[in-house]
Amino acid sequence: MIKLNLGCGPTNFGDEWIHIDSGDYDHLDLKFNSITNLRWESNSVDVIYASHVLEYFDRQEALEILSEWKRVLKKGGTLRLAVPDFDVMSRLYQDGEYPLDRFLGPLYGKMVMSDKIIYHKTVYDFDSISKILSEEIGFNSVKRYNWRDTDHSHIDDCSQAYLPHMDKDNGTLISLNVECKKWTS
Numbered sequence: 063m064i065k066l067n068l069g070c071g072p073t074n075f076g077d078e079w080i081h082i083d084s085g086d087y088d089h090l091d092l093k094f095n096s097i098t099n100l101r102w103e104s105n106s107v108d109v110i111y112a113s114h115v116l117e118y119f120d121r122q123e124a125l126e127i128l129s130e131w132k133r134v135l136k137k138g139g140t141l142r143l144a145v146p147d148f149d150v151m152s153r154l155y156q157d158g159e160y161p162l163d164r165f166l167g168p169l170y171g172k173m174v175m176s177d178k179i180i181y182h183k184t185v186y187d188f189d190s191i192s193k194i195l196s197e198e199i200g201f202n203s204v205k206r207y208n209w210r211d212t213d214h215s216h217i218d219d220c221s222q223a224y225l226p227h228m229d230k231d232n233g234t235l236i237s238l239n240v241e242c243k244k245w246t247s
Contacts, residue, residue, distance in 0.1 A: 063078070063108045063109070064080065064102070064106060064107045064108050064109075065078060065079045065080065065107075065108055065109040065110075065111070066079070066080050066082060066100075066107055066109070066110045066111065067079045067080070067081045067082070067111050067112075068082050068083075068097040068110060068111065068112040068115060068131075069082070069083055069097050069112055069113070069114075069115030069118075070082065070083050070087075070089075070090075070113075071083055071085055071087070072085075072087055073113070073217060073219045074087075074089040074217070075111075075214045075217055079111075079214075080094065082094045082095065082096070082097050083095070083097070084096070084097075084175060084176060085175065085176075097112070097115065097127070098123075098126070098127050098130060099130065100130060100131070100133075100134045102134040103134070104133050104134060104247070105134070105135070105136050105137060105247065106134055106136060107134045107135050107136060107139060108135075108136055108139050108140070109139065109140045109141075109142065110131050110134075110135060110139070110140070110141050110142070111142045111143075111214070112131075112141075112142075112143050112144070113143075113144040113219045113220050113221045113237075114144055114145060114146065114171075114219075114220035114221070114223075114237070116128075116143055116145050116186075117145050117146060117171075117182040117183065117184055117185065117186070118173075118180050118181070118182060118183060119183060119184075120183040120184055121184055121194075123183075124184070124194065125194070125198055125199070128141075128194065128195065128198075128199045129199055132199055132200065132201065132244055135244040136244070137244060137245060137246070137247070138243060138244065138245065139243070139244045140241060140242070140243060140244075141195075141201060141241065141242050141243075141244070142207060142212070142239075142240075142241045143191070143239070143240050143241070144209075144219075144220060144221035144237045144238065144239045144240075145185075145186045145191065145237070145238050145240075146168040146169055146171075146182070146185060146186075146223075146236065146237065146238065147186075147187065147188075147235070147236050147237055147238035148169070148185040148186060148187045148238075149187040149188065149238075150234060150235070150236050150238070151165045151168060151169065151236055154225065154234060154236075159225075159234075160225060164225065168223065168236060169182065169185060170182055186238060187238070188206065188238060188240070191204075191238065191240055192204045192240070195240070195242050196242070200246060201242035201243065201244060202242065202243050202244070202245045202246075203241075203242055203243045203245075204240060204241075204242040205240070205241055205242070206238075206239055206240060206241075207239050207240065207241040208239070209221045209222050209237075209239055220237055221237050221239050222235075222237065223235070223236050223237045224236065
C-alpha cells in the first residue's frame with residue numbers, strides 16, 4: 063500500500079507512510095521533495111494526506127495540484143485534506159468568543175520554507191472545498207472526516223487544531239477535515 067503524507071513538515075506518521083516536504087526533516091523520503099509534481103505513475107497511490115498545506119496555494123494553483131494528486135491515486139483511492147475552517151473561525155469571532163488575533167495564524171499563516179517565507183493564499187469552508195473537489199476535479203464521496211477515526215489519530219497535527227488550544231475534549235475544532243474518493247480517472 064502506498065500512502066503519501068504531503069507537506070508533512072515535522073509530522074512523522076511512521077514507516078508505512080512516505081513523507082514529502084521541501085523542509086529539512088529526518089523522516090522525509092529524500093527521493094521526493096515536490097508535492098506538486100509527484101513521481102508516481104498514474105493510478106498507483108492508495109492514500110494521499112495533506113494537512114494544512116493546500117491553503118499555501120492560490121485557487122488556480124490548488125486546482126492544478128489537486129488534479130495531480132488525483133492522477134496518481136488508484137481507483138477507489140482516498141484523498142484526505144485538512145485546511146483551516148473559515149466558517150467555524152468566523153462564527154467564533156462573530157460570536158465574540160475569541161478576538162481577531164487568535165485567527166491570524168490559521169487564516170494568514172506564514173512559514174519559512176528553504177530560503178523564502180510562504181503565506182496562506184486562500185481560505186475554505188466545506189461548501190467551497192466540496193465544490194472544488196467534486197465539480198472541478200471530479201472526486202466522489204466528499205465528506206468531513208473525524209481525525210479520531212484515522213490510522214494516524216495518535217499523531218498530533220493541524221487536523222487536530224482546537225480553540226482553546228489543545229482542548230480536544232471541550233474545545234472547538236478549527237480545522238476543516240475533508241475526505242474524498244477517486245472512482246474515475
